[in-house]
Amino acid sequence: MEAKVKRIGVLTSGGDAPGMNAAIRAVVRTAVNLGIECVGIRRGWNGLIHSDFIPMNSDSVSHILDQGGTILYTARSEEFMTPQGREKALATCKLLGLDGIIAIGGDGTFHGALELSRLGIPVVGIPATIDNDLGCSNYTIGFDTACNTAVSCIDKLRDTMQSHERCSLVEVMGRRAGYLALYVGIAVGATAVLIPERGLNFQRDVVERIQESRIAGNTHYMIVVAEGAGSAVEIGKQIHQSLDIEPRVTVLGHIQRGGSPTVRDRETASRMGYAAVQAMAAGNGSCVIGTQQGSLEAIPIEKALTMTKKLQMERYAVMEAMHNHA
Numbered sequence: 011m012e013a014k015v016k017r018i019g020v021l022t023s024g025g026d027a028p029g030m031n032a033a034i035r036a037v038v039r040t041a042v043n044l045g046i047e048c049v050g051i052r053r054g055w056n057g058l059i060h061s062d063f064i065p066m067n068s069d070s071v072s073h074i075l076d077q078g079g080t081i082l083y084t085a086r087s088e089e090f091m092t093p094q095g096r097e098k099a100l101a102t103c104k105l106l107g108l109d110g111i112i113a114i115g116g117d118g119t120f121h122g123a124l125e126l127s128r129l130g131i132p133v134v135g136i137p138a139t140i141d142n143d144l145g146c147s148n149y150t151i152g153f154d155t156a157c158n159t160a161v162s163c164i165d166k167l168r169d170t171m172q173s174h175e176r177c178s179l180v181e182v183m184g185r186r187a188g189y190l191a192l193y194v195g196i197a198v199g200a201t202a203v204l205i206p207e208r209g210l211n212f213q214r215d216v217v218e219r220i221q222e223s224r225i226a227g228n229t230h231y232m233i234v235v236a237e238g239a240g241s242a243v244e245i246g247k248q249i250h251q252s253l254d255i256e257p258r259v260t261v262l263g264h265i266q267r268g269g270s271p272t273v274r275d276r277e278t279a280s281r282m283g284y285a286a287v288q289a290m291a292a293g294n295g296s297c298v299i300g301t302q303q304g305s306l307e308a309i310p311i312e313k314a315l316t317m318t319k320k321l322q323m324e325r326y327a328v329m330e331a332m333h334n335h336a
């Protein structure tokens with residue numbers, strides 16, 4: 011049966027996430043298998059505005075499954091936020107004969123997707139961000155790799171903190187969400203984890219945790235701070251003033267966005283990329299492929315953008331319960 015959709019574009023937008031390349035590969039190869047041509051739009055929505063594209067085929071996505079970053083480059087486009095910018099993007103879609111776009115990214119990417127779909131171009135979104143902060147999907151591509159990267163850094167840090175009997179504060183990314191911090195905190199056996207979902211009470215969440223840990227016999231403390239909960243540098247200064255110990259602060263930063271994707275990210279990205287093209291080919295454009303309890307679902311973009319999810323606070327209880335008590 012001849013596909014109605016003949017040519018699609020694929021782009022990555024916003025902060026990159028390990029597994030984006032695996033998603034691009036899945037999109038391109040699924041499209042090729044369905045007889046749909048695929049064009050790579052480079053540098054996110056900017057590429058659509060400025061006609062920055064490359065033709066793609068099965069070979070163009072060879073040997074990228076294990077690569078971090080994105081071969082299509084990425085950007086946060088200010089211009090696409092304006093009606094004029096979106097009109098230019100629409101003109102590029104028409105010029106290239108694109109029947110739809112697959113957009114891989116996070117919240118900002120999907121807001122852009124909604125606007126473009128309102129102009130008549132179907133857009134299917136694939137959730138990819140190390141923050142895992144999208145309400146429409148209980149998992150986002152890149153989260154697992156970022157957690158593993160942070161854990162491996164903190165394991166190394168612990169060696170020296172333990173030897174010097176120090177207090178270490180590690181700031182991890184996550185934007186306004188505490189997923190990364192809490193999962194990592196559980197995995198490294200942190201003394202305390204500070205997350206925006208709980209709100210910071212310095213006495214309860216920091217001072218008392220360190221005191222309890224000391225009474226239990228520990229002489230080094232590992233505190234994981236979600237960037238959305240506050241600045242690790244500032245919290246370090248407060249610890250110094252309150253407890254007269256000299257903490258060392260490490261801001262992990264963009265290292266968390268790099269590295270070869272884990273199995274979970276490669277596998278999820280491959281399934282999402284496949285499902286995105288299937289949805290587009292079936293005429294179900296303008297949706298986001300979210301995962302709920304392990305199954306993929308095509309959710310209309312408008313609805314996807316209104317969905318919320320809550321960090322399970324049972325995880326916080328687990329982290330606290332693992333603490334060494336006197």
Ligand code: F6P
Nearest residue numbers: 025116139140141183184185267
């Ligand atoms: O959304 C991904 C993310 O890495 C956040 O965790 C972080 O707050 C932000 O992007 C950093 O953005 P930039 O790459 O612009 O510094």
